[in-house]
Amino acid sequence: MSHSNHATEQVLRSSGVDVRKCMRCGKCTATCPAFDEMEYHPHQFVYMVEKGEIEKLAASPSIYKCLSCFACVDRCPRGVEPAKLVEAVRLSVIRKQGQNHMSPDAIPALLDEDMPQQLFVTALRKYSK
Amino acid sequence: MQRIGVFICHCGTNIAGTVDVKAVAEALSHEAGVVFSTDYQYMCSESGQQLMREAIREHRLTGIVVGSCSPRMHEATFRKAAAAEGLNSYMVEIANLREHVSWIHKDMKEATEKAIILGRAAIAKVHLNAPLQAGESPVTKRALVIGGGIAGIQTALDIAEAGFEVDIVEKSPTIGGKMAQLDKTFPTLDCAACILTPKMVDAAQHEKITIYAYSELEAVKGYIGNFKAQIRRKARFVDETKCTGCGICTEKCPMKKAPNEFNMGFDKRGAVYIPFAQAVPKVATIDADYCLMLKNGKCGICSKVCGAGAIDYKQQDEIIEREYGAIVAATGFNPIDAKVYGEYGYGTCPDVVTSLELERLMNAAGPTNGTLLRPSDKEHPHTVVFVQCVGSRCTETDERGKPYCSKICCMYTAKHAMLIREKYPDTDVYVFYIDVRTPGKNFDEFYRRAVEQYGVHYIKGMVGKVTQNGKQLRVQASDLLAGEQLHINADLVVLATAIEPDKTARSIGTMLTASMDTNDFFTEAHPKLRPVESPTAGIFLSGVCQGPKDIPETVSQASACAAKVIGVLAKDKLTCNPCVASSDELLCNGCSSCEKVCPYGAITYTDKEFRGPNRTTLIRRVASVNPAVCQGCGACTVACPSGAMDLKGFTNKQIMAEVDAICK
Ligand SMILES: Cc1cc2nc3c(=O)[nH]c(=O)nc-3n(C[C@H](O)[C@H](O)[C@H](O)COP(=O)(O)OP(=O)(O)OC[C@H]3O[C@@H](n4cnc5c(N)ncnc54)[C@H](O)[C@@H]3O)c2cc1C
Numbered sequence: 001m002s003h004s005n006h007a008t009e010q011v012l013r014s015s016g017v018d019v020r021k022c023m024r025c026g027k028c029t030a031t032c033p034a035f036d037e038m039e040y041h042p043h044q045f046v047y048m049v050e051k052g053e054i055e056k057l058a059a060s061p062s063i064y065k066c067l068s069c070f071a072c073v074d075r076c077p078r079g080v081e082p083a084k085l086v087e088a089v090r091l092s093v094i095r096k097q098g099q100n101h102m103s104p105d106a107i108p109a110l111l112d113e114d115m116p117q118q119l120f121v122t123a124l125r126k127y128s129k
Numbered sequence: 130m131q132r133i134g135v136f137i138c139h140c141g142t143n144i145a146g147t148v149d150v151k152a153v154a155e156a157l158s159h160e161a162g163v164v165f166s167t168d169y170q171y172m173c174s175e176s177g178q179q180l181m182r183e184a185i186r187e188h189r190l191t192g193i194v195v196g197s198c199s200p201r202m203h204e205a206t207f208r209k210a211a212a213a214e215g216l217n218s219y220m221v222e223i224a225n226l227r228e229h230v231s232w233i234h235k236d237m238k239e240a241t242e243k244a245i246i247l248g249r250a251a252i253a254k255v256h257l258n259a260p261l262q263a264g265e266s267p268v269t270k271r272a273l274v275i276g277g278g279i280a281g282i283q284t285a286l287d288i289a290e291a292g293f294e295v296d297i298v299e300k301s302p303t304i305g306g307k308m309a310q311l312d313k314t315f316p317t318l319d320c321a322a323c324i325l326t327p328k329m330v331d332a333a334q335h336e337k338i339t340i341y342a343y344s345e346l347e348a349v350k351g352y353i354g355n356f357k358a359q360i361r362r363k364a365r366f367v368d369e370t371k372c373t374g375c376g377i378c379t380e381k382c383p384m385k386k387a388p389n390e391f392n393m394g395f396d397k398r399g400a401v402y403i404p405f406a407q408a409v410p411k412v413a414t415i416d417a418d419y420c421l422m423l424k425n426g427k428c429g430i431c432s433k434v435c436g437a438g439a440i441d442y443k444q445q446d447e448i449i450e451r452e453y454g455a456i457v458a459a460t461g462f463n464p465i466d467a468k469v470y471g472e473y474g475y476g477t478c479p480d481v482v483t484s485l486e487l488e489r490l491m492n493a494a495g496p497t498n499g500t501l502l503r504p505s506d507k508e509h510p511h512t513v514v515f516v517q518c519v520g521s522r523c524t525e526t527d528e529r530g531k532p533y534c535s536k537i538c539c540m541y542t543a544k545h546a547m548l549i550r551e552k553y554p555d556t557d558v559y560v561f562y563i564d565v566r567t568p569g570k571n572f573d574e575f576y577r578r579a580v581e582q583y584g585v586h587y588i589k590g591m592v593g594k595v596t597q598n599g600k601q602l603r604v605q606a607s608d609l610l611a612g613e614q615l616h617i618n619a620d621l622v623v624l625a626t627a628i629e630p631d632k633t634a635r636s637i638g639t640m641l642t643a644s645m646d647t648n649d650f651f652t653e654a655h656p657k658l659r660p661v662e663s664p665t666a667g668i669f670l671s672g673v674c675q676g677p678k679d680i681p682e683t684v685s686q687a688s689a690c691a692a693k694v695i696g697v698l699a700k701d702k703l704t705c706n707p708c709v710a711s712s713d714e715l716l717c718n719g720c721s722s723c724e725k726v727c728p729y730g731a732i733t734y735t736d737k738e739f740r741g742p743n744r745t746t747l748i749r750r751v752a753s754v755n756p757a758v759c760q761g762c763g764a765c766t767v768a769c770p771s772g773a774m775d776l777k778g779f780t781n782k783q784i785m786a787e788v789d790a791i792c793k
């Protein structure tokens with residue numbers, strides 16, 4: 001397990017998650033509504049980040065399948081907040097590509113009657129950091 | 130001027146490995162008042178003590194400084210050795226050269242320097258030491274046990290068997306506690322009632338035991354050997370001395386709408402009730418919240434049908450006062466309220482129950498006479514899902530759960546799963562676990578039997594949510610080893626809810642000045658070496674109120690606790706700690722600061738006459754400390770703004786002299 005690799009540190013720092021608190025109960029994965037869509041599941045995010053396998057995670061479509069519903073964050077008995085890791089990995093990918101940054105001011109222009117409000121919240125979470 | 134002897138111990142290499150003991154003894158030999166200074170390999174050994182005794186005789190020593198391990202280890206040893214030579218024990222001081230020096234430093238030069246400084250401080254203190262005499266206080270030879278669960282019952286029985294009187298104060302109408310509600314018990318699967326009720330009867334019939342059921346502790350005063358307790362005997366509206374327990378009133382009572390707490394609210398009981406057939410004392414109790422007569426004066430049926438004339442609607446709470454030499458806390462536990470776990474559907478889906486509720490649903494004396502039926506439609510469940518660790522093992526800051534492992538749920542869930550599979554082999558049973566924790570004699574074998582012999586499906590994973598799906602429950606869970614998310618249609622979901630100390634424990638702890646941890650479990654005087662005593666003298670701990678335990682562990686601890694209580698009651702007099710506070714009446718201004726900070730209630734005030742100027746007298750309010758209650762914590766000496774309060778053996782002057790010696 002490598003804790004020193006830069007990408008891991010960046011994810012840990014930007015997410016604020018303490019992966020060592022995880023007791024591997026699997027309640028996050030039991031809760032996750034996007035389970036079927038995902039290659040890796042919330043408890044695996046935690047374990048993979050702990051092992052420093054950021055690249056594997058970053059390359060997986062799972063990070064875009066996460067609904068940012070935060071059910072895993074809400075239910076985790078140990079306060080681990082797995083979804084924040086997904087978000088951090090996603091961010092690290094976006095940052096690397098140097099694109100897709102969206103400012104809050106840009107959002108009103110995109111408003112569309114049919115779009116569920118939650119999408120905006122998600123968009124903000126995904127892009128506005 | 131004192132004649133001081135200094136003894137520097139090597140403690141093998143424990144001290145001598147890091148501290149130059151010879152240099153320390155040499156340096157301290159030049160201190161004022163030191164007439165003898167030496168080092169020795171093991172001061173605590175027979176020959177080490179002999180060395181000290183000879184030096185006391187030969188050099189007519191009046192004070193001793195030992196540079197050794199912590200005073201917690203051998204202060205008593207050296208005090209005894211000094212006393213054997215006629216030197217007052219309190220003329221001995223320890224400089225802690227092991228825990229405070231050698232074990233925490235690496236550099237010999239620095240460590241030696243620090244050892245010399247600590248030795249100087251001890252010498253400075255000995256110069257101001259005065260001989261102290263320990264007083265004595267008598268012992269009331271009766272014990273109070275708070276809580277009549279299996280813990281309280283066992284402790285009371287053992288104390289009574291040793292020939293001492295014991296009172297049990299139980300807040301509910303009967304003793305028995307949670308064990309009375311259980312069906313079978315792991316790991317042997319014997320019926321809980323069959324092994325508990327004989328003990329309840331023994332307690333009731335024992336001539337040395339008095340049971341105050343339906344009673345609560347109101348106030349406690351005093352100290353080890355001499356406690357005074359006020360007990361509130363709550364009005365049952367039934368004369369305990371007349372009631373024969375025939376139960377006719379409970380049958381005839383027309384008000385049958387009270388939830389039956391013994392059956393976890395699955396059925397109703399009358400306003401007048403006896404909790405269960407083997408209740409002790411077997412006496413009816415009227416529930417004032419439901420009784421029609423007490424509420425609006427209309428009914429009175431129970432009074433008419435009672436052949437013994439025991440019903441008394443005018444009965445009032447009564448406060449009695451009793452004296453005790455020792456007090457035992459045995460207030461037990463309760464499961465947490467599972468309603469906080471909305472995702473599991475408890476409280477909204479009737480077929481989601483807690484493990485304690487399941488005990489009643491499987492108990493032959495329970496609401497279904499022992500046939501397992503779903504609460505919603507009284508049908509046989511065919512798929513049962515158990516969820517472990519509900520509210521246990523959460524992070525410290527979690528608002529819903531507890532940070533500790535509740536310890537008993539892994540085993541009772543294996544028991545439940547096994548019993549269901551045995552009685553109803555057509556039932557599928559799933560257990561979702563994080564870890565299966567089974568340390569204990571025959572415990573892991575028991576759990577493996579559930580898996581191997583009874584075919585219980587143990588799945589490593591957790592349940593995420595439970596929703597009502599028509600007549601069934603839909604359970605969404607993870608199977609971590611298979612990497613799957615499962616969706617199970619279940620008929621019954623059982624939550625192994627965390628346990629927590631009884632809600633009244635905190636107020637009992639405050640009354641007894643017994644310390645508790647952040648989870649409201651009582652803390653022990655030492656987690657390893659004094660596990661059944663509270664740090665407060667005379668207060669002892671029995672059962673789950675000290676930490677999660679199963680029955681075998683509870684009973685062992687209860688008996689250990691009784692042994693400690695008997696140790697107190699068997700003495701006619703107790704030696705008091707002479708290092709207690711006392712206030713200088715001439716300096717005290719009666720401000721009450723000390724009383725407010727004293728955690729043991731040792732300080733009282735009296736109005737005293739003093740001589741004023743010009744032959745007048747003047748009445749002043751002054752503090753006085755009860756030496757038998759004072760534990761010598763020193764809080765008051767710090768709080769006192771006039772410097773009137775001082776601690777014997779640790780006077781302000783002595784402490785300042787030590788500080789001065791260190792800072793020199
Ligand atoms: C679902 C379930 C199944 C279990 N199955 C098993 C099993 O199969 N085998 C096993 O070994 N263990 C089992 N246990 C554990 C067992 O119940 C406990 O170990 C045991 O009951 C502890 O006894 P206790 O006397 O410490 O506490 P309790 O049983 O809680 O008794 C405490 C008593 O003190 C009284 N009280 C509380 N506060 C006050 C107060 N302020 N004043 C006066 N009285 C007070 C209460 O009313 C109660 O009567 C099970 C527990 C649960 C929850």
Ligand code: SF4
Nearest residue numbers: 022023025026028076
């Ligand atoms: S719910 Fe929390 S503790 Fe449990 S596996 Fe997921 S992240 Fe770890």
Ligand code: SF4
Nearest residue numbers: 032066067070072083
């Ligand atoms: S936030 Fe993402 S990972 Fe967490 S439960 Fe929702 S979809 Fe699953």
Ligand code: SF4
Nearest residue numbers: 518521534535538539
């Ligand atoms: S005993 Fe088992 S079920 Fe109970 S909290 Fe501990 S690990 Fe969880």
Ligand code: SF4
Nearest residue numbers: 727759760762763765
């Ligand atoms: S030393 Fe402590 S216990 Fe004694 S009287 Fe002062 S505050 Fe109370």
